[in-house]
């Protein structure tokens with residue numbers, strides 16, 4: 001009865017807890033929050049100085065007593081305490097002035113998350129005021145968000161290239177048949193770019209500069225149009241600031257290694273896929289989601305390498321949270337056992 005009453009007033013929400021970005025979807029309102037998963041704290045007092053976009057601006061630029069951290073590095077929760085504070089901050093931000101309401105929350109986690117990590121995420125959301133928390137695996141949420149026919153007895157392959165991990169999953173009949181994750185994704189692209197200029201030009205550049213170059217002129221496909229831009233960094237030899245002109249070819253070259261690793265895990269997953277489902281994937285192709293799907297030419301490269309059609313969904317960075325949101329909206333209509341089969345391992349009454 002109380003749950004029913006709560007349901008009438010609360011703003012139930014879906015959360016994509018990514019290593020790079022957190023997105024929040026509120027039932028009936030759509031995506032209401034999209035912020036980097038970064039928290040800046042005062043090292044002396046433990047006090048939170050900034051969260052999200054404001055904290056991201058501080059990355060690499062903080063004075064000694066302030067640290068700006070990404071609590072979910074490499075696709076796992078590296079810092080539980082800060083993650084919880086971040087979740088709480090975002091939930092409160094979305095629920096401004098409605099702090100008495102207790103929402104139901106669907107929160108997505110990487111499929112490689114351990115039970116302990118899942119529980120930690122659920123408890124964080126509960127402590128932040130959630131009435132019920134459902135934990136859903138990212139690839140499943142992504143497939144729902146991409147409007148793939150997840151309940152049909154046909155194989156769908158989803159590749160989610162995020163900040164910290166690339167997850168490859170085969171989904172059929174409302175469940176994950178197979179999934180593999182590799183800790184090579186957007187962050188590693190940035191690191192590879194930093195490494196490349198350090199070796200080739202003796203130039204030390206920041207993570208944000210590397211990301212900017214990747215987004216502005218990056219491509220991994222040899223036939224792509226070549227673009228150029230200037231980047232600034234510090235000369236390793238003289239120690240002085242230096243500006244150089246770089247091109248799309250530099251970025252492609254620097255991303256060779258991480259792309260190889262990513263391809264390897266995709267090919268391995270295709271190898272492990274049961275033959276009937278493989279046949280479906282040949283027809284339907286691979287669906288690419290996550291911010292990394294926006295990298296220039298990545299669909300063409302993957303298609304050439306796997307000999308399969310590759311589609312990038314519309315708005316690949318929204319896909320997971322949209323899926324979590326749809327799941328929330330469908331929840332009333334689904335029986336509990338169906339919810340379980342959709343990848344939710346834990347359920348609270």
Ligand SMILES: Nc1ncnc2c1ncn2[C@@H]1O[C@H](COP(=O)(O)OP(=O)(O)OP(=O)(O)O)[C@@H](O)[C@H]1O
Pocket residue numbers: 017018019020021022075110160161162163164165166185186187211214215218289290291292293294295296316317
């Ligand atoms: N246009 C673009 N080209 C290339 N990469 C991009 C582009 N836009 C965003 N990215 C990269 O996408 C990554 C973030 O993607 P996304 O928001 O899907 O990650 P996430 O969900 O937070 O991470 P994860 O799923 O690993 O937890 C970042 O590394 C970012 O640099």
Ligand SMILES: [Mg+2]
Pocket residue numbers: 016018019138160162163290320
């Ligand atoms: Mg993600």
